[in-house]
Amino acid sequence: MTAEFVQDYETFTLGDFPLQHGDTLEDAKLAYKTFGELNADKSNAIVYPTWYSGFHWDNEWLVGEDMALDPRKYFIIIPNMLGNGLSSSPSNTPPPHDKANFPKVTFYDQVEAQHKLVAEHFGIETLQLVTGWSMGAGQTYQWAVSYPDMVQRAAPFCGSSKTSEHNFVFLEGVKAALTGGDSFKGGFYDVKPEDNLRRTGRVYAGWGFSQAFFWDRVYTDMGHSYRLGIDLAFPTLEDYLVQYWEGHFLDRRDVNDLLSMLWTWQYGDIGQTPGFDGDHVKALQSIKAKLIAMPALKDLYFPPEDEVYASQYIPDGEVRVIPGVWGHFAGSGDSAVDRKWIDDVIRELLAG
Amino acid sequence: MTAEFVQDYETFTLGDFPLQHGDTLEDAKLAYKTFGELNADKSNAIVYPTWYSGFHWDNEWLVGEDMALDPRKYFIIIPNMLGNGLSSSPSNTPPPHDKANFPKVTFYDQVEAQHKLVAEHFGIETLQLVTGWSMGAGQTYQWAVSYPDMVQRAAPFCGSSKTSEHNFVFLEGVKAALTGGDSFKGGFYDVKPEDNLRRTGRVYAGWGFSQAFFWDRVYTDMGHSYRLGIDLAFPTLEDYLVQYWEGHFLDRRDVNDLLSMLWTWQYGDIGQTPGFDGDHVKALQSIKAKLIAMPALKDLYFPPEDEVYASQYIPDGEVRVIPGVWGHFAGSGDSAVDRKWIDDVIRELLAG
Numbered sequence: 001m002t003a004e005f006v007q008d009y010e011t012f013t014l015g016d017f018p019l020q021h022g023d024t025l026e027d028a029k030l031a032y033k034t035f036g037e038l039n040a041d042k043s044n045a046i047v048y049p050t051w052y053s054g055f056h057w058d059n060e061w062l063v064g065e066d067m068a069l070d071p072r073k074y075f076i077i078i079p080n081m082l083g084n085g086l087s088s089s090p091s092n093t094p095p096p097h098d099k100a101n102f103p104k105v106t107f108y109d110q111v112e113a114q115h116k117l118v119a120e121h122f123g124i125e126t127l128q129l130v131t132g133w134s135m136g137a138g139q140t141y142q143w144a145v146s147y148p149d150m151v152q153r154a155a156p157f158c159g160s161s162k163t164s165e166h167n168f169v170f171l172e173g174v175k176a177a178l179t180g181g182d183s184f185k186g187g188f189y190d191v192k193p194e195d196n197l198r199r200t201g202r203v204y205a206g207w208g209f210s211q212a213f214f215w216d217r218v219y220t221d222m223g224h225s226y227r228l229g230i231d232l233a234f235p236t237l238e239d240y241l242v243q244y245w246e247g248h249f250l251d252r253r254d255v256n257d258l259l260s261m262l263w264t265w266q267y268g269d270i271g272q273t274p275g276f277d278g279d280h281v282k283a284l285q286s287i288k289a290k291l292i293a294m295p296a297l298k299d300l301y302f303p304p305e306d307e308v309y310a311s312q313y314i315p316d317g318e319v320r321v322i323p324g325v326w327g328h329f330a331g332s333g334d335s336a337v338d339r340k341w342i343d344d345v346i347r348e349l350l351a352g
Numbered sequence: 353m354t355a356e357f358v359q360d361y362e363t364f365t366l367g368d369f370p371l372q373h374g375d376t377l378e379d380a381k382l383a384y385k386t387f388g389e390l391n392a393d394k395s396n397a398i399v400y401p402t403w404y405s406g407f408h409w410d411n412e413w414l415v416g417e418d419m420a421l422d423p424r425k426y427f428i429i430i431p432n433m434l435g436n437g438l439s440s441s442p443s444n445t446p447p448p449h450d451k452a453n454f455p456k457v458t459f460y461d462q463v464e465a466q467h468k469l470v471a472e473h474f475g476i477e478t479l480q481l482v483t484g485w486s487m488g489a490g491q492t493y494q495w496a497v498s499y500p501d502m503v504q505r506a507a508p509f510c511g512s513s514k515t516s517e518h519n520f521v522f523l524e525g526v527k528a529a530l531t532g533g534d535s536f537k538g539g540f541y542d543v544k545p546e547d548n549l550r551r552t553g554r555v556y557a558g559w560g561f562s563q564a565f566f567w568d569r570v571y572t573d574m575g576h577s578y579r580l581g582i583d584l585a586f587p588t589l590e591d592y593l594v595q596y597w598e599g600h601f602l603d604r605r606d607v608n609d610l611l612s613m614l615w616t617w618q619y620g621d622i623g624q625t626p627g628f629d630g631d632h633v634k635a636l637q638s639i640k641a642k643l644i645a646m647p648a649l650k651d652l653y654f655p656p657e658d659e660v661y662a663s664q665y666i667p668d669g670e671v672r673v674i675p676g677v678w679g680h681f682a683g684s685g686d687s688a689v690d691r692k693w694i695d696d697v698i699r700e701l702l703a704g
Contacts, residue, residue, distance in 0.1 A: 237517055
């Protein structure tokens with residue numbers, strides 16, 4: 001018996017898609033997956049964008065009949081980010097926008113593409129909720145700013161509306177790991193530069209979880225990952241580094257795709273939405289959604305204080321800090337405890 | 353007029369120096385610099401070891417007539433770590449222990465080498481103080497465990513007696529940045545792999561200072577660096593990354609030397625001192641020095657809680673947390689405010 005990869009998603013044709021920085025992405029595609037049924041008055045939709053290096057299946061842990069994102073009640077759309085390898089990306093775009101020639105994509109562009117799917121394809125005019133982890137949180141904020149009358153509720157977790165300078169510098173390290181070396185060939189490789197992907201895993205490993213996560217050696221018994229559908233337990237630190245981190249980046253991730261998403265992340269700022277002239281505070285003030293931000297207590301690159309700062313400008317904004325030692329990866333779906341915590345908050349938000 | 357490099361240090365010959373892991377380093381040398389005069393009964397000595405990638409001149413900011421480490425009163429010895437490029441190191445050792453063949457050196461070895469200098473060369477039997485930043489703090493702890501009757505006082509700042517697992521993982525990222533690529537040639541390069549050094553600077557940049565340091569954009573006006581003897585101010589983040597971080601690693605640093613010190617750091621543990629059988633707590637309990645640990649509030653790889661944990665086992669141990677946003681680099685000598693703070697604590701410790 002041979003394992004078979006069944007395509008479990010659909011593709012929406014964006015056509016020639018103009019980008020904020022001036023390029024046009026020809027024959028652009030948005031890969032997405034939906035759960036549940038859109039109701040008759042199209043009032044039960046939720047958008048739940050993907051994160052850095054994530055695919056739609058990496059988001060599914062927050063969807064289920066026992067969850068707030070209940071497909072019996074809601075029509076849940078998970079759009080894959082442009083650049084993630086399923087939607088239009090360096091790795092799947094023909095010349096002239098192939099590989100390192102892929103144009104720069106902003107959070108604004110991501111949401112414009114998703115809005116086309118949501119509004120033009122599905123005819124949806126209101127969203128009960130937009131939610132997402134990390135860069136998914138960045139897209140959540142962007143939705144709330146780009147379409148303030150459409151987004152009723154927003155639940156960004158472990159992310160921000162503007163990439164902080166420290167976060168930018170952390171990403172410079174990731175970028176340095178991804179690039180360079182002879183196998184990279186300036187992005188025009190034919191053979192995947194595996195060394196760069198392994199190196200990226202090593203560089204990322206110190207950032208994803210907190211200092212206390214390692215102090216407590218949680219990696220030896222991480223419990224059930226609802227994202228991966230397996231129990232995670234690594235006997236040694238080296239097992240954890242190789243299997244969890246290097247393995248993640250080696251598993252169908254492409255270096256140019258990762259660099260494309262990294263650029264989107266580094267330059268994330270809702271203040272760059274047309275009409276706001278770079279004014280981040282003004283953009284926050286324009287949000288009409290009831291918004292609960294959920295930073296994680298020990299997140300090393302999206303620290304809670306940044307979200308507390310932003311929240312003061314959001315008219316109906318609130319911050320709930322995810323407790324515990326998982327740091328950024330509290331929102332990954334690999335922590336069963338944090339999954340419940342996040343689900344509880346989303347349930348409360350949807351009820352209000 | 354040509355700038356001339358004047359050798360401002362002395363060299364002590366260790367001879368054939370046995371290492372804890374079994375190798376012998378032939379014709380080993382210890383480079384050191386002293387300040388002040390050893391008094392008649394040899395009772396006024398202080399040892400102040402160097403840090404990761406640091407040379408003795410990077411330590412001098414804490415020494416001065418207006419400082420606790422007053423050369424009019426004390427005889428201050430700054431020994432360069434084995435591996436730092438001045439003492440025996442991959443970059444200056446002939447075959448068979450040249451380059452990537454340089455043997456593994458532990459903190460225990462470092463202190464054995466320094467003890468030879470202090471006891472055999474200078475005939476010193478008591479130390480008023482051992483102090484140091486980062487890996488210098490690691491050597492400080494090692495001194496207090498290896499020679500408990502000799503070390504009267506200890507002031508480790510921004511370091512630890514055992515490298516935590518998170519710290520180890522952070523260093524895996526640094527190691528991944530240092531190694532790899534065709535120019536590295538597995539450590540047997542003839543031409544310095546500059547790309548690796550630049551990449552290391554980028555990877556390190558997110559770790560050295562705190563998130564809040566960047567939030568406050570302190571890099572635009574860091575004030576006077578007593579270490580470098582200049583005011584530090586970088587108009588842009590990129591200037592800071594290139595000049596402060598890449599510049600640091602490109603300035604006379606050697607990749608194999610950095611890898612040698614990195615190994616020492618990763619495997620740092622006073623519990624590995626002979627006689628303690630790996631028992632870190634027992635080693636802490638053996639310390640007789642009056643010890644004040646000074647972790648920095650927002651240090652990302654030596655968090656204060658680790659020092660609070662260790663301190664409970666040190667009979668005369670105490671923790672004072674360096675406030676502010678400089679993170680690990682509070683102890684670098686680049687922060688004038690933190691320099692005064694550290695100096696004040698050392699002054700108090702020396703008075704008691």
